[in-house]
Amino acid sequence: MSAVKSKRVPRAVREQQMLDAAVRTFARRGYRAASMDEIAEVAGVSKPLVYLYLNSKEELFSAVIRRESAALVEAVTAAVEPDAPADRQLWSGLTGFFAHTAEHPDGWAVLHQQARTHGEPFALEVAAMRAEIVRFVTELIGAAAQEAGCVGELADREVAGLAHALVGAAESLAEWANVRTDEDASAEQEQEQEGERGRQRPAAKDTAATLMNFAWAGLGRLMDGERWAPEA
Amino acid sequence: MSAVKSKRVPRAVREQQMLDAAVRTFARRGYRAASMDEIAEVAGVSKPLVYLYLNSKEELFSAVIRRESAALVEAVTAAVEPDAPADRQLWSGLTGFFAHTAEHPDGWAVLHQQARTHGEPFALEVAAMRAEIVRFVTELIGAAAQEAGCVGELADREVAGLAHALVGAAESLAEWANVRTDEDASAEQEQEQEGERGRQRPAAKDTAATLMNFAWAGLGRLMDGERWAPEA
Amino acid sequence: MSAVKSKRVPRAVREQQMLDAAVRTFARRGYRAASMDEIAEVAGVSKPLVYLYLNSKEELFSAVIRRESAALVEAVTAAVEPDAPADRQLWSGLTGFFAHTAEHPDGWAVLHQQARTHGEPFALEVAAMRAEIVRFVTELIGAAAQEAGCVGELADREVAGLAHALVGAAESLAEWANVRTDEDASAEQEQEQEGERGRQRPAAKDTAATLMNFAWAGLGRLMDGERWAPEA
Amino acid sequence: MSAVKSKRVPRAVREQQMLDAAVRTFARRGYRAASMDEIAEVAGVSKPLVYLYLNSKEELFSAVIRRESAALVEAVTAAVEPDAPADRQLWSGLTGFFAHTAEHPDGWAVLHQQARTHGEPFALEVAAMRAEIVRFVTELIGAAAQEAGCVGELADREVAGLAHALVGAAESLAEWANVRTDEDASAEQEQEQEGERGRQRPAAKDTAATLMNFAWAGLGRLMDGERWAPEA
DNA sequence: AATGAATGAGAATTCATTCAT
DNA sequence: AATGAATGAATTCTCATTCAT
Numbered sequence: 001m002s003a004v005k006s007k008r009v010p011r012a013v014r015e016q017q018m019l020d021a022a023v024r025t026f027a028r029r030g031y032r033a034a035s036m037d038e039i040a041e042v043a044g045v046s047k048p049l050v051y052l053y054l055n056s057k058e059e060l061f062s063a064v065i066r067r068e069s070a071a072l073v074e075a076v077t078a079a080v081e082p083d084a085p086a087d088r089q090l091w092s093g094l095t096g097f098f099a100h101t102a103e104h105p106d107g108w109a110v111l112h113q114q115a116r117t118h119g120e121p122f123a124l125e126v127a128a129m130r131a132e133i134v135r136f137v138t139e140l141i142g143a144a145a146q147e148a149g150c151v152g153e154l155a156d157r158e159v160a161g162l163a164h165a166l167v168g169a170a171e172s173l174a175e176w177a178n179v180r181t182d183e184d185a186s187a188e189q190e191q192e193q194e195g196e197r198g199r200q201r202p203a204a205k206d207t208a209a210t211l212m213n214f215a216w217a218g219l220g221r222l223m224d225g226e227r228w229a230p231e232a
Numbered sequence: 233m234s235a236v237k238s239k240r241v242p243r244a245v246r247e248q249q250m251l252d253a254a255v256r257t258f259a260r261r262g263y264r265a266a267s268m269d270e271i272a273e274v275a276g277v278s279k280p281l282v283y284l285y286l287n288s289k290e291e292l293f294s295a296v297i298r299r300e301s302a303a304l305v306e307a308v309t310a311a312v313e314p315d316a317p318a319d320r321q322l323w324s325g326l327t328g329f330f331a332h333t334a335e336h337p338d339g340w341a342v343l344h345q346q347a348r349t350h351g352e353p354f355a356l357e358v359a360a361m362r363a364e365i366v367r368f369v370t371e372l373i374g375a376a377a378q379e380a381g382c383v384g385e386l387a388d389r390e391v392a393g394l395a396h397a398l399v400g401a402a403e404s405l406a407e408w409a410n411v412r413t414d415e416d417a418s419a420e421q422e423q424e425q426e427g428e429r430g431r432q433r434p435a436a437k438d439t440a441a442t443l444m445n446f447a448w449a450g451l452g453r454l455m456d457g458e459r460w461a462p463e464a
Numbered sequence: 465m466s467a468v469k470s471k472r473v474p475r476a477v478r479e480q481q482m483l484d485a486a487v488r489t490f491a492r493r494g495y496r497a498a499s500m501d502e503i504a505e506v507a508g509v510s511k512p513l514v515y516l517y518l519n520s521k522e523e524l525f526s527a528v529i530r531r532e533s534a535a536l537v538e539a540v541t542a543a544v545e546p547d548a549p550a551d552r553q554l555w556s557g558l559t560g561f562f563a564h565t566a567e568h569p570d571g572w573a574v575l576h577q578q579a580r581t582h583g584e585p586f587a588l589e590v591a592a593m594r595a596e597i598v599r600f601v602t603e604l605i606g607a608a609a610q611e612a613g614c615v616g617e618l619a620d621r622e623v624a625g626l627a628h629a630l631v632g633a634a635e636s637l638a639e640w641a642n643v644r645t646d647e648d649a650s651a652e653q654e655q656e657q658e659g660e661r662g663r664q665r666p667a668a669k670d671t672a673a674t675l676m677n678f679a680w681a682g683l684g685r686l687m688d689g690e691r692w693a694p695e696a
Numbered sequence: 697m698s699a700v701k702s703k704r705v706p707r708a709v710r711e712q713q714m715l716d717a718a719v720r721t722f723a724r725r726g727y728r729a730a731s732m733d734e735i736a737e738v739a740g741v742s743k744p745l746v747y748l749y750l751n752s753k754e755e756l757f758s759a760v761i762r763r764e765s766a767a768l769v770e771a772v773t774a775a776v777e778p779d780a781p782a783d784r785q786l787w788s789g790l791t792g793f794f795a796h797t798a799e800h801p802d803g804w805a806v807l808h809q810q811a812r813t814h815g816e817p818f819a820l821e822v823a824a825m826r827a828e829i830v831r832f833v834t835e836l837i838g839a840a841a842q843e844a845g846c847v848g849e850l851a852d853r854e855v856a857g858l859a860h861a862l863v864g865a866a867e868s869l870a871e872w873a874n875v876r877t878d879e880d881a882s883a884e885q886e887q888e889q890e891g892e893r894g895r896q897r898p899a900a901k902d903t904a905a906t907l908m909n910f911a912w913a914g915l916g917r918l919m920d921g922e923r924w925a926p927e928a
Numbered sequence: 929a930a931t932g933a934a935t936g937a938g939a940a941t942t943c944a945t946t947c948a949t
Numbered sequence: 950a951a952t953g954a955a956t957g958a959a960t961t962c963t964c965a966t967t968c969a970t
Contacts, residue, residue, distance in 0.1 A: 009950085045951080046952045051945070091462055118262060164405055165405055165442070168403055168404020172399060172404075210393045217452075219450070240932085240934080277934080279935085280963080284933090501965095510931045511931085513929080577809075628869055629866075629911075632864045636861060637860055671857070675857075677923055685916060686913055692909045704947090731939065741956090745955055752941080753940065930970100933970105934966105949954105
């Protein structure tokens with residue numbers, strides 16, 4: 001279960017091994033149920049070494065969150081095509097998001113499921129990252145409205161709501177697309193097919209397209225002033 | 233902190249008191265961090281009584297999930313106007329959803345944040361409920377497509393994806409709308425204002441409308457065959 | 465699992481039901497592991513009633529020991545043929561012993577295994593009963609010596625030792641003969657066969673004869689002055 | 697009450713200390729009544745350390761049984777004079793048995809009284825050891841019959857019965873000889889006297905001789921075909 | 929005669945964390 | 950750089966026992 005032991009490893013490397021072990025363990029067990037014993041064992045080191053480098057369980061968790069947050073933001077940011085039109089930017093960002101969460105399911109699980117569940121200090125860190133992404137999306141929606149020549153049609157509050165809805169939809173799709181059978185970390189085939197027939201794990205690009213179809217089109221109508229109202 | 237003690241209460245009543253205490257405690261602390269001691273204290277009874285009636289922490293949590301799941305499904309179901317057109321049905325269901333989650337934030341927190349984080353037995357129960365809701369939404373989208381005379385335009389997989397996206401969006405909005413400062417369970421004003429200026433907690437109807445604007449409009453375009461594609 | 469409930473039963477009867485349940489439960493679980501809850505359930509009454517009649521777990525156990533002790537002594541005593549020669553008396557007593565322990569395995573288990581393991585109060589009660597039986601055997605050996613006209617050959621201490629050895633041998637054989645498969649209280653055939661081929665549970669009379677063959681013969685030689693000594 | 701504390705002791709040593717404490721505590725209190733707290737205290741360590749090394753109360757008890765079983769079998773085996781005639785072998789084995797049980801009363805109490813009372817896993821381990829000893833005795837009786845030129849006189853079943861009786865007699869004598877006042881672990885005089893006057897604790901050799909006198913003589917008659925029968 | 933409701937006290941087990949080397 | 954040895958503080962769960970009816 002534990003990584004191959006190799007003694008006398010430089011600190012920076014050891015720390016990454018520990019964080020890897022921690023991500024994996026926190027994701028699978030949850031914050032409380034993950035024991036420092038298990039993390040140390042998975043990392044292939046002794047427990048005191050974990051304390052020497054990461055100081056405490058809280059700090060370790062915090063370090064995990066920071067690393068995974070940064071990695072996710074970085075992945076999304078890197079995926080965005082900066083000079084493309086807003087819709088294309090959004091799509092490329094989403095593609096980056098779906099690709100990263102699919103490749104790092106444990107990291108995503110820690111951010112999405114564990115961190116939010118465990119009190120202020122951690123939840124806030126994740127909330128901050130999420131806020132950053134929401135802000136980015138909000139801006140894109142604003143930019144799109146601008147491009148479409150529709151000013152003032154959409155209230156700020158409404159735009160924020162849409163951004164939240166969009167992010168939530170993306171999160172939900174990420175989970176859906178990742179259909180974990182939870183204990184089969186084996187079948188990691190990523191064969192990309194062009195057809196639109198159902199397959200085990202849709203490519204990030206397709207998932208992103210599905211969401212764009214849903215959301216962007218809606219935004220379009222909205223910006224055209226075609227609103228839905230209960231009376232209808 | 234604890235409810236007013238009243239001795240010799242019939243079992244059925246005590247059980248509900250215990251479940252109330254458990255919902256509250258699980259929501260605030262998380263499954264692992266919530267101690268049976270605290271739950272008993274909040275319920276105003278001794279710990280052994282909790283065990284006598286609910287048997288174990290696991291069973292207690294399970295009972296909580298079942299009660300809250302049932303309550304949520306019941307709330308949504310009751311809110312739906314059965315003979316209305318599909319869009320109206322969806323809107324009324326969403327309204328019920330937002331209203332219920334706003335009124336029972338702890339129950340929602342347990343279902344949405346805690347239960348999914350804690351292993352097969354619990355996650356499955358919540359997943360089952362969520363699946364039921366997704367199925368309902370999927371049917372509505374199908375019905376809407378039918379009403380709009382658009383057959384076969386939308387692949388099943390795509391419809392399922394849209395349903396997942398919609399549910400995720402709703403969940404995200406529910407959380408956003410509920411802005412918990414986590415320890416201010418005091419300010420429970422629900423004054424309903426007609427304006428569309430930002431306010432502390434938007435009415436469920438408005439949140440539902442926001443989402444409908446976003447989603448339904450998108451669906452409309454989609455069914456008109458206006459798809460979004462990366463190349464665009 | 466519990467006896468058929470029948471309300472309003474006279475106290476004396478209820479007490480016996482409780483003792484029955486207690487014997488069974490103590491035998492199967494041991495003193496500590498047997499819970500008053502289980503005993504009450506097996507007895508088909510509520511726990512407070514057990515306390516009303518038997519006062520405490522200790523007193524209940526004590527009552528069990530007294531009842532089973534008395535029953536065993538009574539069975540052995542009743543089996544002895546009073547005016548027969550000493551060997552015949554011993555044989556008939558042993559027969560009574562083996563028959564009773566075979567018919568009341570739970571009672572025997574409580575006396576032999578549980579009571580001796582649990583501190584002064586109980587152990588003493590059983591020790592007293594055992595002492596009574598040892599005394600009886602000691603007297604028989606003495607009487608046999610008398611009959612055989614051998615006086616003073618056997619030191620008192622030696623006779624006592626022999627009695628202890630004989631009783632121990634009997635206890636060991638009782639257990640051996642009772643080969644409990646521990647959970648097959650089903651196969652309770654007691655078919656008596658005349659042959660000396662091995663069979664499932666030898667009749668008490670045969671077991672007694674085996675022991676007599678072993679012990680009485682030894683006593684005979686001993687009384688003839690034929691002693692065994694290490695040098696031989 | 698507890699051993700002298702000495703910090704930072706190698707694991708193997710600590711484990712033996714813990715087993716010592718456990719033997720003592722289980723013997724005096726019984727399996728259920730012995731608390732891990734008390735065992736840890738008697739061992740002079742903290743409870744977690746006991747768990748770290750022995751894992752659970754069950755495993756600790758099991759380890760105790762294995763150690764004490766092995767020690768007893770080893771003591772008996774070592775005492776037997778291999779090339780002596782059968783009777784001498786039996787006597788020397790019994791001497792070893794009585795000497796060991798007298799020197800390790802707690803270990804014997806755990807094996808004889810506690811282990812048999814506590815469910816399959818433990819009872820089986822002890823039963824296996826006892827079976828081994830019974831088998832050894834059975835062989836000796838067989839060998840003796842051979843030596844005495846008496847073939848086929850004794851049915852296998854009967855020989856087995858005799859072996860069981862003999863072992864039971866030995867166990868009973870061991871207990872009798874050890875007259876524990878249960879709380880006077882102080883008077884540990886072992887003065888060996890040659891006389892045959894009664895004394896506090898007879899030497900193992902004498903107890904063995906008493907039993908040989910009883911049993912071997914009986915066997916002799918038995919093999920001579922002088923059987924005891926009820927009709928006599 | 930009988931019971932549903934309730935609890936104080938204690939038991940096994942786990943964990944984050946430190947010390948001495 | 951790294952670890953074997955060790956623990957204080959919880960936490961889940963059980964049980965004998967009582968009270969009010």
